[in-house]
Amino acid sequence: MMRLLLASSSPARAATLRAAGIDPLLQPAxxxxxxxxxxxxxxxxxxxxxxxxxxxxxxxxxxxxxxxAARAADVLVGCDSLLDLDGEPMGKPGTADRARARWLRMRGRTGVLRSGHWVRLRDGRTAGAVSSTTVRFADVSEAEIDAYVATGEPLNVAGAFTIDGLGGAFLTGIEGDPHGVVGISLPLLRELLIGLGVRWTDLWHPVSP
Incomplete structure (x- = not known):
């Protein structure tokens, strides 16, 4: 089994990999x-x-x-995500006021969640690509926005929303890979690895009976 090191502090990215059979090492950049x-x-x-x-x-x-940490890994993966709204990058709002302002602008509209992926093998070879997933936001009320912001969830995620948490109810649909919205596109990552001669299944960890 090959080991993958994820250069990210995102619990959602790590959970996505684990659900796909990969037990990543973690080292935030x-x-x-x-x-x-x-x-x-x-x-x-x-x-x-x-x-x-x-x-x-x-x-x-x-x-x-x-x-x-990288010395214990065969594959190193770096990821970053931003919401593309009218060509403007929107990362983590950081504060309740900014998160609320984002949602007032986003509600009832469509944006594109773009996630960059950079793969580096132990031998130094690299590959990178970007996943793009279109997201349609519900026309939520100001009361719903205030309640969502008060939970703290949207403050530290790209675009001020999640698809796998409380924010999922405020999305009316997506076009593209849903994993890209979480911040790590499994199909794209698999393609990058294949291009570097690594089989996706070689990263699967043994499942206990």
Missing amino acids: DLDEDALLRDAAAENGPLTVSEAVLLLARAKAQTVAATA
């Missing part, structure tokens, strides 16, 4: 995401949302590759 995006924009011009999430996913993988 310590980096200043805002500074990275500012520097990249200053050097190359404005970034699209897809370019931003792939840049951050790659940076997370590169940062964790230099840690002791």
Whole structure:
């Protein structure tokens, strides 16, 4: 069995991998995401949302590759997600006021959750790609928004919503891979691994009888 190291602190990403038969090692990446995006924009011009999430996913993988945890893994995966609303990137709101303002803008509309994936093998080979899943938001009331924000759930997730938690009731539909909304697209990750010569099933962990 090969071991996968996830360069993320997201419980939802880790849970998604476990449900798919993979027991990931975990090592969050310590980096200043805002500074990275500012520097990249200053050097190359404005970034699209897809370019931003792939840049951050790659940076997370590169940062964790230099840690002791990476030596125990065969495959290292970095991920990052942003909601693309009218071409504007929306990450974690961080505060209740920002989360509420986001929902007042998003309700009744459609956005695209973009998740960057960067895979690095022990031998240094890499591959990356972005998953894009269209999300339709319900036309929720202000009272519902206030109640949701008060739970704290939307404050620390990309786009200020979840599909696998309390926020799931406020989505009317999605187009694309639902795992991409959680922040790690299993089909896309499998394709990246195949391209690097790694079989998805080699990452499955033994199931106890």
